[in-house]
Amino acid sequence: xxxxxxxxxxxxxxxxxxxxxxxxxxxxxxxxxxxxxxxxxxxxxxxxxxxxxxxxxxxxxxxxxxxxxxxxxxxxxxxxxxxxxxxxxxxxxxxxxxxx
Amino acid sequence: xxxxxxxxxxxxxxxxxxxxxxxxxxxxxxxxxxxxxxxxxxxxxxxxxxxxxxxxxxxxxxxxxxxxxxxxxxxxxxxxxxxxxxxxxxxxxxxxxxxxxxxxxxxxxxxxxxxxxxxxxxxxxxxxxxxxxxxxxxxxxxxxxxxxxxxxxxxxxxxxxxxxxxxxxxxxxxxxxxxxxxxxxxxxxxxxxxxxxxxxxxxxxxxxxxxxxxxxxxxxxxxxxxxxxxxxxxxxxxxxxxxxxxxxxxxxxxxxxxxxxxxxxxxxxxxxxxxxxxxxxxxxxxxxxxxxxxxxxxxxxxxxxxxxxxxxxxxxxxxxxxxxxxxxxxxxxxxxxxxxxxxxxxxxxxxxxxxxxxxxxxxxxxxxxxxxxxxxxxxxxxxxxxxxxxxxxxxxxxxxxxxxxxxxxxxxxxxxxxxxxxxxxxxxxxxxxxxxxxxxxxxxxxxxxxxxxxxxxxxxxxxxxxxxxxxxxx
Numbered sequence: 001x002x003x004x005x006x007x008x009x010x011x012x013x014x015x016x017x018x019x020x021x022x023x024x025x026x027x028x029x030x031x032x033x034x035x036x037x038x039x040x041x042x043x044x045x046x047x048x049x050x051x052x053x054x055x056x057x058x059x060x061x062x063x064x065x066x067x068x069x070x071x072x073x074x075x076x077x078x079x080x081x082x083x084x085x086x087x088x089x090x091x092x093x094x095x096x097x098x099x100x
Numbered sequence: 101x102x103x104x105x106x107x108x109x110x111x112x113x114x115x116x117x118x119x120x121x122x123x124x125x126x127x128x129x130x131x132x133x134x135x136x137x138x139x140x141x142x143x144x145x146x147x148x149x150x151x152x153x154x155x156x157x158x159x160x161x162x163x164x165x166x167x168x169x170x171x172x173x174x175x176x177x178x179x180x181x182x183x184x185x186x187x188x189x190x191x192x193x194x195x196x197x198x199x200x201x202x203x204x205x206x207x208x209x210x211x212x213x214x215x216x217x218x219x220x221x222x223x224x225x226x227x228x229x230x231x232x233x234x235x236x237x238x239x240x241x242x243x244x245x246x247x248x249x250x251x252x253x254x255x256x257x258x259x260x261x262x263x264x265x266x267x268x269x270x271x272x273x274x275x276x277x278x279x280x281x282x283x284x285x286x287x288x289x290x291x292x293x294x295x296x297x298x299x300x301x302x303x304x305x306x307x308x309x310x311x312x313x314x315x316x317x318x319x320x321x322x323x324x325x326x327x328x329x330x331x332x333x334x335x336x337x338x339x340x341x342x343x344x345x346x347x348x349x350x351x352x353x354x355x356x357x358x359x360x361x362x363x364x365x366x367x368x369x370x371x372x373x374x375x376x377x378x379x380x381x382x383x384x385x386x387x388x389x390x391x392x393x394x395x396x397x398x399x400x401x402x403x404x405x406x407x408x409x410x411x412x413x414x415x416x417x418x419x420x421x422x423x424x425x426x427x428x429x430x431x432x433x434x435x436x437x438x439x440x441x442x443x444x445x446x447x448x449x450x451x452x453x454x455x456x457x458x459x460x461x462x463x464x465x466x467x468x469x470x471x472x473x474x475x476x477x478x479x480x481x482x483x484x485x486x487x488x489x490x491x492x493x494x495x496x497x498x499x500x501x502x503x504x505x506x507x508x509x510x511x512x513x514x515x516x517x518x519x520x521x522x523x524x525x526x527x528x529x530x531x532x533x534x535x536x537x538x539x540x541x542x543x544x545x546x547x548x549x550x551x552x553x554x555x556x557x558x559x560x561x562x563x564x565x566x567x568x569x570x571x572x573x574x
Binding site: 007012013015017029030033034036038041043048049053057062069076077081082083089091 | 396398418421422429439465474475524
């Protein structure tokens with residue numbers, strides 16, 4: 001059984017604020033999905049490699065050079081910043097409580 | 101609307117102007133979209149772009165094989181300067197800073213991009229009910245869902261807003277709405293079409309593909325979109341398998357017994373097997389096949405897909421772009437921006453994906469599912485030694501009533517049961533209209549070897565040449 005505490009913990013790992021009144025419902029939904037996907041355990045996968053992507057796509061390299069945006073794209077990226085100072089992205093302090 | 105092939109021929113030979121075609125499309129949207137909610141907006145540049153095509157044609161230029169063809173984009177594909185929301189609140193004010201590769205390639209072939217289609221938020225869902233902007237409605241019965249996640253794109257083509265729309269398909273999001281709306285929808289081989297400028301959902305599964313009324317139109321659009329792109333390291337650059345030959349004599353059509361089980365919808369079974377009989381009558385060889393791990397595909401999918409989605413959606417943090425809700429601390433800003441910006445299903449998948457990839461659970465879930473994925477691919481490899489295409493249903497049910505499955509996530513997930521295998525196995529698959537039940541369309545799903553879209557075109561074109569399901573208008 002998935003507990004409410006587990007949901008709260010996972011939500012914190014995923015940086016999601018889950019409404020407290022929805023925690024139990026989320027746990028029940030997750031439980032029903034996990035019961036379904038548990039059927040994977042019926043299959044013997046001893047010695048079977050994992051598949052992560054399509055055929056023939058290994059070590060796709062390109063020259064290690066920066067590809068700059070043109071001025072137009074650059075200004076559009078900056079325009080999309082939620083908070084900015086001039087052309088700089090403004091971010092909240094990482095280690096500080098804002099109230100201090 | 102006319103087919104893309106007809107429109108491009110008329111515009112190129114100056115029988116009609118691109119502007120008149122685009123105005124016709126915009127008029128159809130203007131009069132029909134309020135009822136269907138297929139489009140979230142039209143692109144401001146559409147008329148000007150069309151006039152430019154006409155100017156270039158008047159000057160004697162060859163503007164490309166999609167001259168004047170109006171195309172609807174799914175709202176997770178970037179068109180510079182235009183709003184791009186992915187059906188989410190978190191991007192409700194986001195304007196694309198650059199063009200996706202498909203945008204660039206379609207325009208280079210003379211197409212005119214006219215608007216952005218509604219979708220399940222970040223392409224997660226099977227009905228478009230997960231859109232922050234309300235569900236799209238099925239043009240065959242507006243009380244029913246059009247399928248999803250590319251539901252708005254499917255409705256746009258089925259309702260005659262445009263001859264072509266693009267979708268993205270991670271577990272059936274092009275094929276399933278194509279089936280439920282009675283049109284053609286193609287998910288190409290993984291790597292066939294560049295995803296640069298497509299908002300990433302599940303990077304090992306996502307592909308961009310077309311909706312159209314005819315297989316010829318889908319093939320034409322693919323000829324323009326496909327191919328190597330330096331901006332997408334997963335684009336394969338395979339040049340074979342892009343053109344279907346005529347006639348199907350000798351084509352081997354596999355029929356997997358696992359897709360025709362007791363308890364399935366009898367009407368859908370009959371429609372699909374009738375389609376198989378058409379192939380047989382015309383000289384195709386029908387081969388009974390087995391895909392033994394098929395019944396585990398959905399379980400593997402709903403582990404792998406949420407893991408990748410949870411990872412990809414990490415970029416929506418309230419800091420760099422999109423909706424931002426300021427908290428007392430940085431952590432609180434993340435949690436509030438994401439908690440308020442993402443809808444219920446997106447949050448459910450992030451929770452699920454985080455759980456099945458977390459320490460202590462990732463071996464039992466994520467790694468197990470990735471191994472099962474290998475078994476699923478091996479099944480297809482074996483099957484394709486004995487057949488060239490596989491025929492199956494696209495959707496286990498007809499279009500259902502809006503709201504019917506919304507409260508039960510697992511029952512919604514089960515509607516992807518026939519489509520997820522192709523994504524897991526990285527093979528191309530296409531849905532083609534194969535009949536109607538109670539006035540609602542049924543889709544035939546055709547699957548082929550990796551990079552053998554040509555066999556899908558061949559089989560699909562033949563089928564449409566002997567049937568008229570695709571000619572019926574909603």
